[in-house]
Amino acid sequence: MNKKKTLSILQYALLVLLALSTLLPVLWVVLSSFKPQSELFRVPLTFIPKDWTIQNYQSSLRAGNFPVYFSNTVFVAVVSTALTVLINLMAGYALAKYIFKGRDVIFTIMIATLMIPLQVIMIPIFLQLKNLGMLNSLWGIIIPPAATPTGVFLARQYLVTLPNSLIEAARIDGAREHTIFFRLIVPMSKPIVATIAIFSFMWRWNDYLWPLIVITDNRKQTIQQALANFVGQLQINWSDLLAMTTIAIIPVIVVFLAFQRFFFSGIAAGSVKG
Amino acid sequence: MKAHTKGNFHQTAAPLLFLLPNILIFATFIIIPAIQGLRMSFTEWGVFTEPRFIGLANFSELLGDEVFWKTFSNTLVYSLFTVSLIMVYALMLAMLLHKNSLKGEKLFRSLFYIPSLLSMITVGIAWRFILGDEMGIINYLLRTMGGDGVRWLTDSKLAMVSIITVSIWAQAGYYMVILIAGLQAIPTELYEAATIDGSSAPRTFVSITLPLLRSTLLVVLVLATIASFKAYELIAVMTKGGPGYATKFIVQQVYQVAFLEDRLGYASAMSIVLMIIISLFTVVQFKVSGKEKSYE
Secondary structure, eight states: OHHHHHHHHHHHHHHHHHHHHHHHHHHHHHHHTTSOHHHHTOSSOOSSOSSOOOHHHHHHHHSTTHHHHHHHHHHHHHHHHHHHHHHHHHHHHHHHHOOOTTHHHHHHHHHHGGGSOHHHHHHHHHHHHHHTTOTTOHHHHHSTTTSOHHHHHHHHHHHHTSOHHHHHHHHHTTOOHHHIIIIIIHHHTHHHHHHHHHHHHHHHHHOOHHHHHHOOSGGGOOHHHHHHHHHTSSSOOHHHHHHHHHHHHHHHHHHHHHHHHHHHHHHHHHHTTO | OOOOOTTOHHHHHHHHHHHHHHHHHHIIIIIHHHHHHHHHTTEEOOTTSOOEEOTTHHHHHHHTOHHHHHHHHHHHHHHHHHHHHHHHHHHHHHHHHSSSOSTTHHHHHHHHHHHHHSOHHHHHHHHHHHSOTTTOHHHHHHHHTTOOOOOTTTSHHHHHHHHHHHHHHHHHHHHHHHHHHHHHTSOHHHHHHHHHTTOOHHHHIIIIIHHHTHHHHHHHHHHHHHHHHTOOHHHHHHTTTOSTTTTOOHHHHHHIIIIISOOHHHHHHHHHHHHHHHHHHHHHHHHHHHHHHHHO
16 A cells, blocks of 8 residues: 555656656747747846736737738648548448449558558659649649548448448438438537548648648648748847747647547547548 | 348438548549659659650669769668667657556646647747757757757758658657557556556566567658658758759659759659658558458
């Protein structure tokens, strides 16, 4: 009993120490973004800002195209997520609830595309987008990665568990196939829709490589692209950069806090097949 | 079940129509480009020039390309250290946080997961701010304690160490979640039996936990390895591959040769090497998760 207690005190001490080293870097960035420029690098450094200010936020929102980048990113993340959920749920439904020739082959090929991430086909993708006239268009970021093997996999796994009798009953009542999907299947798929939507939104919000390949026009860039360009400058305006970084972080933290329970179950389910 | 009735047009066409958007996208943006990439690797090709078939010339040039092999070995070193340390650290966190008995366990899990929420770009910016030579807080603290500042990102050996450390910081929480799920799937009766038999904690860990966690560990190994070979953003923001070529990885080199030097064919040959590596690990992952299924 006694031994157990010391062990758990040690465990707590270790966990607190590791949690601090996990969180302090993030806090340092966020807190520093509220310091006036004169305080940011003033020795001695202060952890909590002495003079709280939102002037970095005001100046980064006024400066250049940041509001444009922000709305581009919101557009891409929201539209992509809606599209990803819809088409992956449709594909998952077809693979889970219909019997047809070539079904298993199609499923296998879709899952096998996990072997070909964007990083290994950047060049032909770039040429393909160029041929299709999708370069420098937000749709060029939205459409190509909208079909995801993991999304199809998760949707199929979930839909397989729904009883066929419901679908059969709807058919006997004369419901058409698309009516069954939109009126019956979609409402019953809320948990998996939420999981796919959350991960899609997070990924799209944070993604850098797709925008990097598709977009060169300054006004079409996303936040991550803008941040990377900002940090690439010779003289970095850290005050503005930290404010922009914090703005880029806030949405993902909010989504996490609001939908926490979907995160961990989603990761566990998705990791089985990537 | 009779989901498919013969002669009913709607039911025959419906699944194909449901699959159509996905099939179109997969074909247009993965399968055709992948084949195209393979073909390109046998050509000399610039964005504005016509492709010219040159056989295996790109690959034989690749064999003697010192910069490519430098980025290749950098990627291997990065992958080896990042993946093995992530596994040890994430497993340690998972061991501490999987029992649902410790008070505040859920809170700790969420805290450790937070870095995994952030984009690699923002992670890179945060750490570049923290590790700055002159004005970073770490060097500031070292100096106030009487030490010297350290060139975390501008010294050729330390830069790699910094990148690896930041990668572990950024990703361990994600793999912790997978490992917790794996640990919670181990039947508690096994642990109870071990306790009754008087098995020590380390003994139980080695003879029960590790063997039963084997497939989860393998999944983590594969996912983390694939992620490490795809690494791009963190380096782009923190070191730009420098100093010199010290932290330049394969993906960076492919991007530079393709889009800055306009040698699309040669860069495609490099991509093929990367694709082979990633495919091998993906196949291992399929094998593992296939086995997993048979336990269910």
